[in-house]
Each structure stands twice: as C-alpha cells, then as structure tokens.
Amino acid sequence: MGRHSLPDDYATEGSGDGPPPRRRRTVAIATTLVLAVAAGTAVAVQGGLLSFSKSCEDSAVRLSMMASPDIAPAVRAVADKARKDHLKSDGRCLYVRVVARDSYKVADALSSGTRTPDYQIWLPDSDLWLDRAKGSGDGIPITPGDSVASSPVTLATVPSAAKSLGWPKKKYSWAELTAAAMDSDKVRLGAADPARSATGLLALSSIGASSEKQGGDSDTGVAATAKLLAQRMSDGDTQVLETLTQDDSGAEQGSPERNQAVLLSEQAAFTHNAESTDGGRLDLFYPKDGTPLLDYPYTLVNETRMSTSEGRAALRFMTLLNEPGAQTILKEHGFRNVDGTAGESVVASAGGRKPQPYATAAAAAPSAEALQQTLGMWTITVQSARLTTVVDASGSMATIVPGRDQSRMDVTKASLIQALNQFTPNDEIGLWEFATTLDGDKDYRKLMPTSRLGDPAKGGGTHRERLAAAFSALQPVPGGATGLYDTTLAAYKDAQATYVKGKFNAVVILTDGSNQDNRSISRSALVAELKRIADPERPVPLLAIAVGPEADREEVNEMAKVTGGGGYQVTDPAEIQAVILQAVMTAGQSNHAAQE
Missing domain, CATH: 3.40.190.10 (Periplasmic binding protein-like II)
Known part of the structure; x- marks a missing residue:
C-alpha cells in the first residue's frame, strides 16, 4: 500500500520467494x-x-x-x-x-x-x-527510493469485542470481518478518514476487493460500510485510537461514543499496547485474504x-x-522488515496471536487507479454529490477511437453509465449537452434536471434509470462545433443558483476540443467572470475533462482552477469513469481543507 533499490527493484514481480506483487513506480534517484x-x-x-x-x-x-x-x-x-x-x-x-x-x-x-x-x-x-x-x-x-520498513493493516479490538468475534481462533476475510463487526451489537467500528489516512484507505480498498470476490452487489455493500465508518470517522490514526473505550466494559456499559474496534496498523497497535495496562491492550485480527502493507x-x-x-x-x-x-x-518501535516479515515478539506485543494468520503473505497492493476509485467512492458516499454533467455533442465526437470500433461519443456514454453505478441514491446528478447553435442561439441544452438518483421519475422508474437512458441517447450533432465557453459559464451559474448545502456541488464538463464558437465570450473574460462569481462559502468546483488528442488540457485547467476545481486529460474516453472519481475526490478534499 522493501519497494526499491537502486537502480532496480529488489525482486522481480511474481517471483516465488520475493515479497508479494506491488504497484510499480519508476525509480529515478539520479x-x-x-x-x-x-x-x-x-x-x-x-x-x-x-x-x-x-x-x-x-x-x-x-x-x-x-x-x-x-x-x-x-x-x-x-x-x-x-x-x-x-x-x-x-x-x-x-x-x-x-x-x-x-x-x-x-x-x-x-x-x-x-x-x-x-x-x-x-x-x-x-x-x-x-x-x-x-x-x-x-x-x-x-x-522515490527504497522502502525502509513495513507494517500490515489490521482490525484492532478491545478484548471484549475480540471475544465476541471469536478471537483468536476465528478467521475472517476483510468482507466477513467488517460485516461481522457491523452486525454485532457488541462492536462499534471506527476508522481514520481514508482521504487523510493510508491505513483507512488501504483497509477500505481491501474491503472493496474482498466484497467483490464474494459476489453479489459489492458496490452497495462497500458503500454501506463507508457510510458506517463515516459516522465514526476520525481525522487520523492518532485520533482514531483516542476513540477506543477506556476500559473493557463492552457495549452495554461503555460510552456509546466510544469504539470497540478500529482499523489500525500493527505498528500503531504495538505502540498503544506498550503504553497501556493489560485492560487497555488491543487484540488484532489479520484477515485471511491478506493484509496490505504500509511501506514507508x-x-x-x-x-x-x-x-x-x-x-x-x-x-x-x-x-x-x-x-x-x-x-x-x-x-524495537514495532515495525516489520521491508518484505513484511516480523519476529514473534513484534506481533505478540502488537496484539497478534496464533492461529490468526499474521504471517500470511501480504495482499498485493492495489493499483493507483483502484485507490483513486476507492477515494472517489468514499467522497461521494460520505458527503453525497450534486453534479451537473455537461457533455460535448459536437460533430468531432463521432471520431472513431483508435483501437476500438466505437466513436468517442459511444465510449464516453459507456464510461458515464459505468461511473453512474458508483453513486448512491442520495446523490444528485443532471445532464446537459452542448454544440454550437444546439438550441437556437444557445450552444447548450439541459436534458435532465439535477435530482436525486433514487427519486421516482415521471412516467415510472427512478431518476437514475432515466439518466442512464439519457446518457445512452446522446449523439454527436452533425456539423456542430465546440461551444465551450458560453456553455461553461451557463452551467456554472445554474449550479450556483441551485446549490445544496451539505453536498459536494460541482460541474463536470467533458469536451474533445477547444472552443470553436467565435461569437462566444473570450477565454480570458470567462476565466475572469468565473473567478469573480466563485464563492468560497458555497463552493462549486468545475471539473473539466479534456477527451482525446485534440482537446486542450491547459485550456480546461485554466478555466477550472479559478473555481477550486481542475482540468484533466484522457486519451481514451474509457478512462472517464476513473477520472471523474479522481476529480471528485481531489476537489472534495481541497474544499474540505479550505473550509477548515
């Protein structure tokens, strides 16, 4: 979640005797x-x-x-x-x-x-x-250079909670362990904010991967876990330890504000136990499907x-x-070797005990894309999103994507529908399309209002179902050019006018080209106007995604940054889903930090 020697990795990925496969990164200490x-x-x-x-x-x-x-x-x-x-x-x-x-x-x-x-x-x-x-x-x-230590991510519990979950004999997968903790009347589960804690993010990513292997509606299950964790979330790993019950009284006698279990690194548990009396010590569960490592x-x-x-x-x-x-x-401070191995004394002091699988090979680290998806899911699940999605319908969206027998519009629609599955019924999403003279003199047209996905729609079904159908119906406008600037300003003003407090409000614009409407507002005037009307007390970041080689990332980034958002570029429209989640996570975290 060691890594590198100079100039090459210490072991070839997939070697039988080396550490588990991990995300690769280029090592270039000069x-x-x-x-x-x-x-x-x-x-x-x-x-x-x-x-x-x-x-x-x-x-x-x-x-x-x-x-x-x-x-x-x-x-x-x-x-x-x-x-x-x-x-x-x-x-x-x-x-x-x-x-x-x-x-x-x-x-x-x-x-x-x-x-x-x-x-x-x-x-x-x-x-x-x-x-x-x-x-x-x-x-x-x-x-980046070498890793210097490691520590596995675990579930730490006070003794009463550990006993109720069958510690140390009973073994769980990540999905089973969190489900057991959520279903138990004797266990209140807490975590550090995954946007601020590697332990929290790696644990949530592991829960997601484990739930997917179990089958069923894994996305809903992970979202439910995220919602629960958000209710008992702490800013960081130190703070989450402070939420633990101070005695071993159990849920009935302990304060309802206190947790009996927290997602925690083995090293953090080691330090906690070294400073605690027997009654305050923690017991550790090591999921059988592998624990991700902090790798320093x-x-x-x-x-x-x-x-x-x-x-x-x-x-x-x-x-x-x-x-x-x-x-x-x-x-001596509770860290493991770079490869994830540790002596019995470190594990025992941290709260591990056989037959808990603390010596099982660490889980393969999730990819950067998987982590971005998890963070995006966390942001939209915990805060609830209100997004106005604005899609380029100019004629160039009919261009065939290299290596695919599909147009940019077709791949974009599929990616948007896939991204839609990551949002909860409480999230609000609307849809605009734009191309020059699309609606009289206007370059844009509102296709779907920004409403709760779970709300019933006129004529039957839900807003989510109607929105998915609207995505599927998008088509390039023959001869239509990219009316980007006027559309951006109109969509931004509309999102501001319909701002909902307590949600993550944003405008998501996807375009495959630069502005081609000579009658529109200039770029400098647009940037100046967005900067003027942007309101830190009612933030609406603009998340602008440049799709394809003709799109200008610098152009969209210049527009977006003055609103607290950002510009992104994808060469393949299939990447849009991941980028939307990344953009939502990044802007959501930035706005949260700005408001503190």
Whole structure:
C-alpha cells in the first residue's frame, strides 16, 4: 500500500520467494548523482580535497526530513545515533533533522507547489501518497527510493469485542470481518478518514476487493460500510485510537461514543499496547485474504535543487536506514522488515496471536487507479454529490477511437453509465449537452434536471434509470462545433443558483476540443467572470475533462482552477469513469481543507 533499490527493484514481480506483487513506480534517484558518489569521492580523496580533521559542527551536511508521525521517533533515534557516532558522508558528518508531519499534509503541499520546501527528504507511511503528491504534474518534483520498513493493516479490538468475534481462533476475510463487526451489537467500528489516512484507505480498498470476490452487489455493500465508518470517522490514526473505550466494559456499559474496534496498523497497535495496562491492550485480527502493507518509501524532494553533498548525504542516510543497526531500532518501535516479515515478539506485543494468520503473505497492493476509485467512492458516499454533467455533442465526437470500433461519443456514454453505478441514491446528478447553435442561439441544452438518483421519475422508474437512458441517447450533432465557453459559464451559474448545502456541488464538463464558437465570450473574460462569481462559502468546483488528442488540457485547467476545481486529460474516453472519481475526490478534499 522493501519497494526499491537502486537502480532496480529488489525482486522481480511474481517471483516465488520475493515479497508479494506491488504497484510499480519508476525509480529515478539520479543516476548521475549515484555515479558522482563513486567517481567524485574517489577524485576528491586522491586530490586531498576532503578534510577528515575538521570538526563535525563546522563541516556537517545538514538535512531535514518530514516523516510520518508513526515512524518519526524511530528515524529520529537512528539520526541521533548517527550524529553521536559521527557518521560521515564523503568525510563530512551527517546531521538529519526529523520532523513528524502527517503524510497527507506533505502530499497536498507538494502537489500544490505553492511553496519551496525547506526539507530534502520525505518519509510517508505509504507510497500511495507519492501519486497524490505528483498530482497533475505541476507540483514539486519527488524521487522515490527504497522502502525502509513495513507494517500490515489490521482490525484492532478491545478484548471484549475480540471475544465476541471469536478471537483468536476465528478467521475472517476483510468482507466477513467488517460485516461481522457491523452486525454485532457488541462492536462499534471506527476508522481514520481514508482521504487523510493510508491505513483507512488501504483497509477500505481491501474491503472493496474482498466484497467483490464474494459476489453479489459489492458496490452497495462497500458503500454501506463507508457510510458506517463515516459516522465514526476520525481525522487520523492518532485520533482514531483516542476513540477506543477506556476500559473493557463492552457495549452495554461503555460510552456509546466510544469504539470497540478500529482499523489500525500493527505498528500503531504495538505502540498503544506498550503504553497501556493489560485492560487497555488491543487484540488484532489479520484477515485471511491478506493484509496490505504500509511501506514507508524514502523519497527525495526537489532533488535537482539539492547540492551534490546534500544528494550524497541523503543517499547515505537511506542506506543507513536499511542497515542492521537501524533495522533493529525500527523493530524495537514495532515495525516489520521491508518484505513484511516480523519476529514473534513484534506481533505478540502488537496484539497478534496464533492461529490468526499474521504471517500470511501480504495482499498485493492495489493499483493507483483502484485507490483513486476507492477515494472517489468514499467522497461521494460520505458527503453525497450534486453534479451537473455537461457533455460535448459536437460533430468531432463521432471520431472513431483508435483501437476500438466505437466513436468517442459511444465510449464516453459507456464510461458515464459505468461511473453512474458508483453513486448512491442520495446523490444528485443532471445532464446537459452542448454544440454550437444546439438550441437556437444557445450552444447548450439541459436534458435532465439535477435530482436525486433514487427519486421516482415521471412516467415510472427512478431518476437514475432515466439518466442512464439519457446518457445512452446522446449523439454527436452533425456539423456542430465546440461551444465551450458560453456553455461553461451557463452551467456554472445554474449550479450556483441551485446549490445544496451539505453536498459536494460541482460541474463536470467533458469536451474533445477547444472552443470553436467565435461569437462566444473570450477565454480570458470567462476565466475572469468565473473567478469573480466563485464563492468560497458555497463552493462549486468545475471539473473539466479534456477527451482525446485534440482537446486542450491547459485550456480546461485554466478555466477550472479559478473555481477550486481542475482540468484533466484522457486519451481514451474509457478512462472517464476513473477520472471523474479522481476529480471528485481531489476537489472534495481541497474544499474540505479550505473550509477548515
């Protein structure tokens, strides 16, 4: 949810003896820098340029690291020992300042790129934050390296709840375990916000994958789980621990505001148990279909702006963290080896016990696309969405998609219908289409009002069914051009006028080209007007998706950013479903953060 050595992975995916398959990412801690470590140091030593007599204070290379709060104490202990032992990089002492900071906060700051970081190294708890930090590619560049530790995601329970669920003998899949917790009168289940917690997101993704394997209406089941978790959601992993009942009194005597079970990492349970008396200790369930791992990827930040000495020192510290002495310190803090293996003492101290399958191979990490889908589902399930969907119906939408015997419009319709399945009956969605002179002098036409999907429709059926039929009926307008600007402004004003408080209000525009209406408002005037009317107290982000090679992502992004939204590009219309969910998640999280 180790990863990389330089320059290649430590093991080939799918090898029988290696760690479980994980999401691949390109590793690029600069080859030139690595070569410089070997060549440059040799030259410097031969030329007498490195002085080994200077005091450490005078010549030290000083680095700053932002580390996930759970691993920060262990890494700080390693850094302090390195300083005490006068660890050197190219003959200069290495001082690393370790600051604990939530991974989602660092990822969002890097993605925005609005401030130059004052740190050179980032150690998040999961590589899923790397994708978030990269965002649309406009933020601060990051360079992933080796993982330094791991910790499985589990379900932690107070003893009374563990007993009611049959711990330690009874084994569950993720889907079975959450269903048992939801159905039990003796277990109240809590979690950290998946938009802010890798543990929460990986657990929710695992629940979804497990439910899908069970068959049936898995989407509805996961949405129900998300709704339940949202009612007892905490901001982060530290806060979710604070929601646990303070004694082992059970549901009947304990406070109804307290949880008896929480989704938690093994390491967090280890730390909690080390600080608790017997009555406050936690027992851990390890789902039999595999637990995803937090993997702590060592990451360089803005590498090209680092000096050669800083780059070398950063690589030296990464190497140190994977050496036996540092790994011992990490294990003393409850972390597992990079490959997910652990000694009995770590597991027992965390609350694991046989026959719970704590030694089972970790589950394969979900793909970036799967995580985006889970986050999008979380956002729209928890908050409820109100979306005005605006679809390009210009003649170019009849263009055949390369590799498919379908037009852009046909593939777009199928993707929209698929995306519709991710929304709940409480979500509100409407539909507009646009092309030049589509409706008299107007470039747009409202096909379906923005209403609750579960509401009954005139003539029978539900609004969801009527909307799906309207999607299916969309057709390109022969000779119609792209009337983008006037349509965007009209749809945005309409969404503002019908704003519903408490929901995620947004306008989703899909277009396969740039504006082609010479009579319309100009782009600069449109951007200025959107900026003027955008209301932070009633946010309506514009989510603009450029479809196909002729579409201009820069154009749609310029329009969307002033509203708190963003522009996206897909080369294949089949990607629209995933991008809509990603866009909803990103905008929803940004607006939530802005309102705090």
